[in-house]
Amino acid sequence: MQTGNTTQTSTEDANTATSWLGNFDFKQIIFDYGLKVVAALAILIIGLFIIKMIVRVSKKIMKKRGVDDTLQKFLGSLLSWTLKILLFVIVASQLGIETTSFAAIIGAAGLAIGLALQGSLSNFAGGVLIMIFKPYRIGDFIEAQGVMGTVKEIQIFTTHLNTVGNKLAILPNGAVSNGNIINYSAEEKRRVDLVFGVSYDADIKQTKDVLMKIMTDNDTILKEPAPSVTVLELADSSVNFAVRPWVKTEDYWDVYFYMQENAKIALDAAGIEIPYPHSVEIHKGE
Known part of the structure; x- marks a missing residue:
């Protein structure tokens, strides 16, 4: 009896499957899905072409605006991959694939990468700002993050300086872009700020004439703006x-050292004393 029921059930299942297959229109399904595949391929091909054109145009715009070559390549690559990921999602959606999960995966991956590379992303953003706004260029003498030196290289994440002692200093762009930057090469002219102390016995007018003559005798020191000598301070012992001589930026250090040496020579020749600390030895009685 049980065997008969089993046989009857199997027959019914077979009839159901046959009926379902009979109602199943393979041609229609292949036609519909084929259209989706063709449409997806068309979107993919046209999308890749459009992405290529967008990246090319963006690079031309960046080049026209003087954006650094390194930044051009990096931003072009970033733009290309971002658009390609978006295109992939669109193609998958056209094929009927649920794209919500893709968006969730991409968002989670982006968050994880952002947290892991937080410092690097800050440096990258700083590098982008430096290359766009150009607070300094290669060859400029700057001071940043407590370091002074000549800019040797500007990379996406770091700036390389050659210090006065010819040491290589590597500064993170994030900290540089968020801190104070002094660019000593930005202007064509610079003022050399010097202070010389003389004895209270010295004649003020004579001292001013001697110091001014040192500057007027040097052709490197500019006539405009005119150099100046003024009484700065009546100090404890001087x-x-x-x-204040003005010079071209590239002549700054030559004039600085020239003034240090020749001021001493000229003041000595004029009999004007430059005071210095004296130590007095006190003998105690036994």
Whole structure:
């Protein structure tokens, strides 16, 4: 009896399957899905072409605006991959694949990468800002993050400086872009700020004439703006004079050292004393 029921059930299942297959229109399904595949391929091909054109145009715009070559390549690559990922999602959606999961995966991956590379992303953003706004260029003498030196290289994540002692200093762009930057090469002219102290016995007018003559005798020192000598301070043991010659930026250090040496020579020749600390030895009685 049980065997008969089993046989009857199997027959019914077979009839159901046959009926379902009979109602199943393979041609229609293949036609519909084939259209989706063709449409997806068309979107893919046209999308890749459009992405290529967008990247090419963006690079031309960046080049026209003087964006650094390194930044051009990096931003072009970033734009290309971002658009390709978006295109992949669109193609998958056209094929009928649920794209919500893709968006969730991409979002989670982006969050994880962002947290893992938080410092690097900050440096990258700083590098982008530096290359776009150009607070300094290669060859400029700058001071940043407590370091002074000549800019040797500007990379996406770091800036390389050659210090005065010819040491290589590597500064993270994130910290540089968020901190104070002094660019000593930005302007064509610079003022050399010097202070010379002389004895209270020295004649003020004579001292000013001597210091001014040192500057007027040097052709490197500019006539405009005119150099100046003024009394800066009546200090404890000296009268301090502020000496301010103007020079071309590239002549700054030559004039600085020239003034240090020749001021001493000229003041000595004029009999003007430059005071210095004296130590007094005190003998105690036995």
